[in-house]
Amino acid sequence: MVILPKNQQGRFGILKKVSLRTLWPHEALDFTPWLAKNLDVLSEKLGMDLELQLQEAPVGTFSLDLLAHDLGTDRTVVIENQIEQTDHDHLGKLITYAAGHNASVAVWIAASFREEHRQALDWLNQRADTSTEYFGVVLEAIQIDDSRPACNFRLVSFPNDWRKHAISTGTSKPSARGESYRIFFQGLIDNLREKHAFTQARKAQAQSWYTFTSGIRGASFGFSFAMGGRARVEIYIDREDADWNKWLFDALIQQRVDIESNLDALLSWERLDDKRASRIACYRDASIEDSHASLVELEAWAIQQLLNFRKVFKPKISALIESAPSRVIDDSHDAT
Numbered sequence: 001m002v003i004l005p006k007n008q009q010g011r012f013g014i015l016k017k018v019s020l021r022t023l024w025p026h027e028a029l030d031f032t033p034w035l036a037k038n039l040d041v042l043s044e045k046l047g048m049d050l051e052l053q054l055q056e057a058p059v060g061t062f063s064l065d066l067l068a069h070d071l072g073t074d075r076t077v078v079i080e081n082q083i084e085q086t087d088h089d090h091l092g093k094l095i096t097y098a099a100g101h102n103a104s105v106a107v108w109i110a111a112s113f114r115e116e117h118r119q120a121l122d123w124l125n126q127r128a129d130t131s132t133e134y135f136g137v138v139l140e141a142i143q144i145d146d147s148r149p150a151c152n153f154r155l156v157s158f159p160n161d162w163r164k165h166a167i168s169t170g171t172s173k174p175s176a177r178g179e180s181y182r183i184f185f186q187g188l189i190d191n192l193r194e195k196h197a198f199t200q201a202r203k204a205q206a207q208s209w210y211t212f213t214s215g216i217r218g219a220s221f222g223f224s225f226a227m228g229g230r231a232r233v234e235i236y237i238d239r240e241d242a243d244w245n246k247w248l249f250d251a252l253i254q255q256r257v258d259i260e261s262n263l264d265a266l267l268s269w270e271r272l273d274d275k276r277a278s279r280i281a282c283y284r285d286a287s288i289e290d291s292h293a294s295l296v297e298l299e300a301w302a303i304q305q306l307l308n309f310r311k312v313f314k315p316k317i318s319a320l321i322e323s324a325p326s327r328v329i330d331d332s333h334d335a336t
Helices: 027-037 039-046 088-100 115-126 162-171 176-194 242-253 256-263 294-321
Strands: 016-017 049-057 063-069 075-085 105-112 133-144 150-157 207-217 217-228 228-239 268-270 280-284
Touching: 027 039, 027 049, 027 063, 027 075, 039 049, 039 105, 039 133, 039 150, 049 088, 049 207, 063 088, 075 088, 088 105, 115 133, 115 150, 150 280, 176 207, 176 294, 207 294, 217 294, 228 242, 228 294, 242 256, 242 280, 242 294, 256 294, 280 294
Parallel strands: 075 105, 105 133
Antiparallel strands: 016 133, 049 063, 063 075, 133 150, 207 217, 217 228, 228 280, 268 280
């Protein structure tokens, strides 16, 4: 509790808005890069844990401002920025980008929303034939007297059950096992973020797995407590296109000897012919019910394997995509 001196009691500063253009003169050159580095601010408002996948992500001849991943629910999120009043052009782009990336969440950030655009987002959220959630977010810059300006996000449109979900996820307690998962993964993602710049994730969930972007669309790294008392580090291949997934897996397995030699490990090559995706993984015996000392050792193992996977797989996948024939892959410049 802050107690003001007697001569200041009853005196309040004046809250005022700051022009967005004074902080971010150019949307693409200033605001979008700023948001890419400060996704945690938007994450808190949306009740998500967003990790950046790609800035200026291509969709045909257009470019999406930010492509992100909600680590808590393993969902793709598209974010379109507009530091002015909404217009029809950006509404069309938002829907196009959501379709182009098969997104589960679409976020439209603007300085203000025309009523017809807010109603359009509400209408999209009310439709039963779509699984995509749409958010309308007003961007504001405010300050008190001559203080430093602060960014404020204000929701003006959101899915029907979003507020109920946000409240329940913030107040409901996980099971004892779920809490054990949350504690383990909080330590894991904190170390990966702070010591190795491997992820931007900040908030662990009460779940037995976590995925991390590789910087290449269609390939993600992950760690999980798998069935049968085993822990797994993997690279998961899934670009919502079974042919592309199997092509990349087959191209990688041709380099199996070199990959396993560089990793100094024998891998499990799981093409998963009955599924759309494919997986390449390494395993070890482990359970969330193991002793604290064992879990500390497991965390160290997971971190080292994830770092090794990134070092070995990322350049190989990037090279394969760049050299792939156009009949196999049309968007060969997604790798970053």
